[in-house]
Amino acid sequence: MMIRASELAAIRAGTIDLAFRRWARPRVVVGTQLRTSVGLVEVTSVEEVDVATLTEDDAARAGAASLTALLDGLAARPDDPAWRIGVAYAGPDPRELLRASVPDAGEVAAIHARLDRLDAASPIGPWTRATLDLIDLNPGVRAPELAAQVGRETPDFKKDVRKLKELGLTESLAIGYLLSPRGEAVVDAGLPAPRERAPREEGTPLPRTIGAPATRALREVGATTLEKVATYTADELAAMHGVGPIALTRLREALAGLGLRYAGE
Incomplete structure (x- = not known):
């Protein structure tokens, strides 16, 4: 629905x-x-x-x-x-709360046991840790490109990523994926030292419904959150290649949900 x-x-x-x-x-x-x-x-x-x-x-x-x-x-x-x-x-969404919760050592062990079961049930063999690592090292990269890196078909790859999302380990972006704080803790637990990552973006992510062309156009100008989009006028956004009428409408609706508008409105 x-x-x-x-x-x-x-x-x-x-x-x-x-x-x-x-x-x-x-x-x-x-x-x-x-x-x-x-x-x-x-x-x-x-x-x-x-x-x-x-x-x-x-x-x-x-x-x-x-x-x-x-x-x-x-x-x-x-x-x-x-x-x-x-x-x-x-x-x-309980998954949002789960993604934000950093597990303790006992929870990390339980998560790894769950990942072991997913690996054991997979016809392609172990895939969970490699997929978490792939997403961690390639945040915001399109699923087809990630799938190609590991020689998998995109639909099967996305299906498996959804299993990791259900465990609260990944987040879906407008384009690509990102490890959640919970996922980062699980990955870091298996490394000699915590991995250095870019600071997590503050603000409300762009809605996935605006489409990849609009998302790429907004990324190019640094408008990676709705709060940043609200600093542009509708005309300025419409002038960006890839930001069409449908994307503008969906952005306007998402802004309204936060009590925001395009600049000048």
Whole structure:
């Protein structure tokens, strides 16, 4: 269930508590927790609804500009039933808290035991430590390039990195990956001395939804966080090669979620 960045911010703030979708059958159930850029969003209700009964209050609770706008959004696939989905913010993603927690010696040993089990179950043999090391030495490098360095197909490589992410060891960036503080501690525990790394960027990462061309363009000018993006005007950003209308809209939505705007607005 895809939810726009501006709607996610409003769900977290409590000003949106409904969503409407056209589905042949429900794709979520009550209690489903969606991992999103703002944390966990929980599904609190799911019911089929006759669009003719929708009201302006429904539209407002779903974050639509008007009832007409809500109905326009539901006009596609009219043969599918419409569903009213209750949504609520359910707190931060536990993986974020896990990534930030630095393990003690006992936890490091338990993590290494878990990595050993992943290695033992893999058809390609041991891969976990090599992948952690690869990401650590190549932060922000695209997955296809990392996969090529170790002679792997990109989909399989990304699937394995997700297993490391579930353990709180890696973070996904708009382009590429980064070891989390937890992942750095695990890697350093196996080295003679802690590895020297560039200081961790302060601020809110760029949303992954803006696409690689826009991310590269922003990186080139040092706008690597939303707080830095907010120092540019919309026109200045639009003049950058790779920053198109869709990226501008998604950046605007992400900025709004932080209470920020483009410069001059």
